[in-house]
Amino acid sequence: MTIIDLLDLVVNKPRFSCFSLMYHLISLYLVKKNVLASTRRPRKKSVAVVGIGRVGLPLALILASKGLTVYGLGRDKEKITKINDGVMPFLEKGAPTLLRQVRKKRFFATTDYSVISSCDFIVLTLGTPIDENMNPVFSQIEKAIGEMKRYIRKEQTLILRSTVSPRTTRYVKSLLNDVEGIKVGHNFFLAFCPERIAEGRALEEIATIPQMVGGVDEKSTIKAKELFRLLGVDTILTDDISAELAKLFTNMYRYINFAMANEFMVLADYYQRDIHTIVQLVNYGYTRGGVSLPGFTAGPCLFKDGFFMISELPFADLFLTSWKINESVPLFLVKKLRDATDLVNKKAVILGLAFKAEIDDVRASLSFKAKKALLRERMTVILHDPYVKDTQGQGLVPDVYDAVKHADVIFVGTNHKMYSSLDIPRIKRLVNKNCMVCDIWNVFGSGKILFPLEELTH
Ligand SMILES: NC(=O)c1ccc[n+]([C@@H]2O[C@H](COP(=O)([O-])OP(=O)(O)OC[C@H]3O[C@@H](n4cnc5c(N)ncnc54)[C@H](O)[C@@H]3O)[C@@H](O)[C@H]2O)c1
Numbered sequence: 001m002t003i004i005d006l007l008d009l010v011v012n013k014p015r016f017s018c019f020s021l022m023y024h025l026i027s028l029y030l031v032k033k034n035v036l037a038s039t040r041r042p043r044k045k046s047v048a049v050v051g052i053g054r055v056g057l058p059l060a061l062i063l064a065s066k067g068l069t070v071y072g073l074g075r076d077k078e079k080i081t082k083i084n085d086g087v088m089p090f091l092e093k094g095a096p097t098l099l100r101q102v103r104k105k106r107f108f109a110t111t112d113y114s115v116i117s118s119c120d121f122i123v124l125t126l127g128t129p130i131d132e133n134m135n136p137v138f139s140q141i142e143k144a145i146g147e148m149k150r151y152i153r154k155e156q157t158l159i160l161r162s163t164v165s166p167r168t169t170r171y172v173k174s175l176l177n178d179v180e181g182i183k184v185g186h187n188f189f190l191a192f193c194p195e196r197i198a199e200g201r202a203l204e205e206i207a208t209i210p211q212m213v214g215g216v217d218e219k220s221t222i223k224a225k226e227l228f229r230l231l232g233v234d235t236i237l238t239d240d241i242s243a244e245l246a247k248l249f250t251n252m253y254r255y256i257n258f259a260m261a262n263e264f265m266v267l268a269d270y271y272q273r274d275i276h277t278i279v280q281l282v283n284y285g286y287t288r289g290g291v292s293l294p295g296f297t298a299g300p301c302l303f304k305d306g307f308f309m310i311s312e313l314p315f316a317d318l319f320l321t322s323w324k325i326n327e328s329v330p331l332f333l334v335k336k337l338r339d340a341t342d343l344v345n346k347k348a349v350i351l352g353l354a355f356k357a358e359i360d361d362v363r364a365s366l367s368f369k370a371k372k373a374l375l376r377e378r379m380t381v382i383l384h385d386p387y388v389k390d391t392q393g394q395g396l397v398p399d400v401y402d403a404v405k406h407a408d409v410i411f412v413g414t415n416h417k418m419y420s421s422l423d424i425p426r427i428k429r430l431v432n433k434n435c436m437v438c439d440i441w442n443v444f445g446s447g448k449i450l451f452p453l454e455e456l457t458h
Contacts, residue, residue: 056125058202083109093436157189157223157234165308169240185217191224192245208232214243258297259322265294296366297326299355330370343377352414353385360387367413415441
């Protein structure tokens with residue numbers, strides 16, 4: 001505020017009190033004396049998010065909504081055009097609206113790596129799969145760093161956000177130090193800041209989950225914190241390896257828990273008891289209970305993350321055992337079906353292909369393993385999912401009631417909400433006589449894993 005502005009206020013705004021006038025005069029004096037910070041706003045930062053998939057795109061949109069200029073770097077030109085036109089490539093609650101708000105204003109999807117040179121932060125949200133021997137694959141990270149080498153410059157901060165095996169951030173540090181003029185920790189900064197969202201709830205969770213910030217050195221931690229504090233959540237400062245382990249332990253804790261639930265299901269079945277009844281007996285009114293219910297435990301993250309630990313240490317048996325248990329569940333269920341009824345030349349319908357409820361992501365979904373096993377029993381297999389698009393010609397039937405027509409087996413693969421409110425009398429009229437239901441998720445509410453549809457009373 002200048003002297004002229006102040007005079008204008010006093011003359012034109014009678015309610016402008018003497019007290020406010022004094023306050024503003026003192027502020028003006030202090031600013032002139034450099035005692036208060038200048039009122040000029042600092043330049044808004046810019047960010048390149050490399051890999052605009054399920055993790056990168058929601059983060060990029062949120063950062064853009066905070067006023068930053070964000071470039072989303074991808075490889076697929078057609079996908080990039082669609083995103084710039086406001087079309088989300090996958091299901092994510094709230095994202096279509098946010099995309100329309102920020103696209104071409106604060107968010108720009110591109111395949112052009114040269115935008116990196118104008119950015120303060122570079123965030124890598126690339127895929128980190130495992131290969132056929134269950135070893136971590138770093139090629140997406142290596143390739144992206146190779147492509148960005150000629151655009152990175154001093155004083156930038158690179159944040160690795162993909163889930164990685166321990167010490168990968170140190171490996172990235174060595175790749176960056178190979179770039180002429182770059183010395184991580186001195187004139188370039190590097191941190192590991194893992195993503196912990198659940199697909200479908202990314203926008204809500206980025207705005208609520210505390211962010212781990214693990215720099216390879218103190219300066220890097222402070223630089224990376226500058227970006228994550230903009231999300232308005234707590235930042236937890238640590239080092240890179242601790243953050244890498246914390247992310248892996250977050251996922252593995254859940255994976256082992258679900259494996260335990262699935263093992264309990266198999267044990268209960270051995271004694272011909274229903275797991276849902278037993279879990280209720282354990283948990284009801286007992287504060288130290290908390291046993292999980294069984295289900296298909298899958299998805300690209302939980303499936304692979306344990307192997308990031310095993311690849312270096314051969315002693316992580318709990319991870320390996322959990323993987324064996326969780327991955328064997330579809331075959332356990334198909335065996336139960338085979339023991340209960342004749343499957344050859346019969347028709348099965350799998351309800352749900354996504355690896356978990358209310359999303360459209362089929363990566364590493366156990367429904368495909370179930371399909372394969374049912375086909376091996378010589379069944380015809382029909383698929384239904386309300387969210388998954390039939391992009392790979394999987395033969396999905398769009399309407400659930402069409403899908404169940406003449407079915408001998410209804411096999412629930414995913415606990416999408418819509419399956420809990422199906423019109424059961426209508427389904428009973430559509431399926432074949434003696435139709436069996438295999439319902440690990442208990443979406444039909446019978447409390448049984450396997451039962452004849454006729455038994456359902458609603
Ligand atoms: N999906 C989740 O719910 C989730 C949650 C937390 C952490 N993670 C981790 O985050 C990482 C990313 O997972 P995701 O599910 O988003 O994977 P994704 O496959 O959806 O996204 C990765 C994207 O990177 C792109 N890409 C690959 N190489 C590139 C390059 N050189 N330049 C530009 N783009 C490139 C791919 O085309 C893809 O779109 C993984 O490490 C994963 O384990 C995922």
